Amino acid sequence: MLQNPVPCPPSRALSRRSFFRAGAATAVALGAGALRTGTAAADDGIPVSPYIDITQPSYDLFRSKMLHESHHVMQGFAFDNVNRRLFVVQAQNGTSGDDLCLNQLSFSGEVLGSMHVAHAGHGVSIGVEPVGTASYIWMECDADGTTTDARGTALARFKFVDGGTPSVKKFLTGSKAITCATDPVYRRLAVRRSEGGRMWYSVYPLASAAAGDFSTPLVHFPQPALSTSSVVFQGYSILGSSLYTLDGSGHADAAGIDSCVTRIDMNTGLVRDRALTRAGSTLVYREPEGLAVYRTAGGETRLFLGFGSRSSMDNVDRYANLFYKNVLVG
Structure with a gap:
């Protein structure tokens, strides 16, 4: 068991009144699959559900595992x-x-298998969508550049086939900095993208999204500021009515966590x-x-947390590490 977490810097969030006013004021039309504003969300929102207590300790799933591409850190991940x-997912070597x-x-x-996805972001x-015995991947595609700063402009959905070339169906084309995450328990898809210069989240039933219906999000809201200083956003996931985010930077040792x-x-x-969170605090250059x-x-x-690491500060190889929190409240 790892150390108990301590509070992060205080957050700033919208009031409920400001939440709906901001949604109504942000009309965005990006491509054929444009999202609607906050007032277009389903009237009932998302039923209140149990949530993970993020203040509880974390436990190891595995540490220091090399992925298919040895020189690049892990990025997002998801479960079927x-x-x-x-x-x-990670960047490819030599690109x-x-x-x-x-x-x-x-x-x-x-590593049990892999696929390369070109010009993705x-x-x-x-996200992952189980369809029978197959796993369909949801992720960004059609990157807006060719460097590590590139971000996707659409969502891709394709069947995972070890060693295969993705046969991609695209959604929400014309977006800016778009990504997604899936809720495997309640079968929903969260979409995060830039709208009017700010990051917004929208959530849909996974079946509706797979059918190409993004017309009426269950919720649609701007990402709240997470502290009074800048933070490095490193990922997100959803469970029921809660959204979880991870932020932070890489550090050589535990002193800078x-x-x-x-x-x-x-x-x-x-x-x-x-x-x-101090999960994996002893890892070398631990990065969320x-x-x-x-x-x-x-x-x-x-709720799983991912961290990249190295064997030493001067080693080009990168390793994947997963930890989890398991105290459900409600």
């Missing part, structure tokens, strides 16, 4: 909760930075909890990389 699969590699891992961290967050997990009520856009939700076969709900 039906077929019991784990997928992790300019926008070409990604999708890894399928065992739950002990061994950065891979901050991905600044990684924080935040829980946001998606029906109000308000920050409910924010806590520093991604969040995902998983429910075990035994029924335990877990």
